[in-house]
Amino acid sequence: MSAAGADLRIHGVEAGYGGSTVLTGVDLHLAAGETVALLGRNGVGKTTLMSTIMGFVRTLEGSIHVGGEDVTSLPTHARARVGVAIVPQGRRVFAPLTVHNNLRIAESKRSGDWTLERVYELMPRLRERRGNRGDQLSGGEQQMLAIGRALLLGPRVLLLDEPSDGLAPAIVEQVMGIVRELAGEGITVLIVEQDLRAAFSVADRISVMEKGRIVHESTVHEFRSDADRARRLLGVA
Numbered sequence: 001m002s003a004a005g006a007d008l009r010i011h012g013v014e015a016g017y018g019g020s021t022v023l024t025g026v027d028l029h030l031a032a033g034e035t036v037a038l039l040g041r042n043g044v045g046k047t048t049l050m051s052t053i054m055g056f057v058r059t060l061e062g063s064i065h066v067g068g069e070d071v072t073s074l075p076t077h078a079r080a081r082v083g084v085a086i087v088p089q090g091r092r093v094f095a096p097l098t099v100h101n102n103l104r105i106a107e108s109k110r111s112g113d114w115t116l117e118r119v120y121e122l123m124p125r126l127r128e129r130r131g132n133r134g135d136q137l138s139g140g141e142q143q144m145l146a147i148g149r150a151l152l153l154g155p156r157v158l159l160l161d162e163p164s165d166g167l168a169p170a171i172v173e174q175v176m177g178i179v180r181e182l183a184g185e186g187i188t189v190l191i192v193e194q195d196l197r198a199a200f201s202v203a204d205r206i207s208v209m210e211k212g213r214i215v216h217e218s219t220v221h222e223f224r225s226d227a228d229r230a231r232r233l234l235g236v237a
C-alpha cells in the first residue's frame, strides 16, 4: 500500500503572472482520498491553479495546506517531498530517453513506496514499451509514462492536467481506469478535464472555475442533474 492520501486545503489564493492576477481568491478543499474534477472554460485559470499548488507560480495571497502542513511558501521540490506531484498538460516526457530510463530517473528521486515494478504492474503497456524512446510512444503511452513518473515520487496528492487531451476515446477510458485505481489506493486526486464524460467517470465531486475563482461545487450526480447550469457554467450542451 502507498501512503494514504492527504487533504488539500486552498484558501483565498491569489496568483498570476507579472502584473496580471489570474487567480482572484480560490477556495478549494479536497478531503484525503477524494477525487475532484476541476472544470471551466478555456483561460479561466485551471492550469494556473495547478501550477500554483505545485509552486511553479507564486502565491500572492492566501494559503495552501497539504495534510495539514502549510506549503504556501515552500519551493516546488519541498512540496514534492510533502507529497504533491503533477502530471502536467502536454505530458513533458523526456523524448530522447527510453520509457525505462524516464522511469529510472524518477525512481532515483523516489520518496514513497511506489516502485518501478509496481508502475509496470499498474500499466503493463509501459513494460511492453520499456525500450522505446519517449518520442516513439503514442499519446496514451506518453500519458501513462507521465503518470508513472509522478507515482514514483510517492504522491499523497496527485494533480492531473487534462490527461485526456488529444487521446482517442478508447485510450481515454484506459487512462481514466488508471486514475480510478489510484483513487482506489487512497491518493487524493485533482483533475482538470475538458472531457466531461471522462471527468464524471472518475470524480466524486465537481468544482467549476470562472474568472480565477471557484463558482460552483457539487457532487457529480447533482451537477449532471442540471443541464442548464452546466451549459451556463461551461458553455456545453
Ligand SMILES: Nc1ncnc2c1ncn2[C@@H]1O[C@H](COP(=O)(O)OP(=O)(O)OP(=O)(O)O)[C@@H](O)[C@H]1O
Pocket: 017, 022, 040, 041, 042, 043, 044, 045, 046, 047, 048, 049
Ligand atoms: N506563463 C504565462 N504567462 C502569462 N500569462 C499566462 C501564462 N499562462 C497562462 N497565462 C494566462 O493566464 C490566464 C489563465 O490561463 P490558464 O492556462 O490557467 O487557464 P486554463 O483554465 O487552464 O485554460 P485552458 O483550459 O485553455 O488550458 C489566461 O489569460 C492565460 O493567457
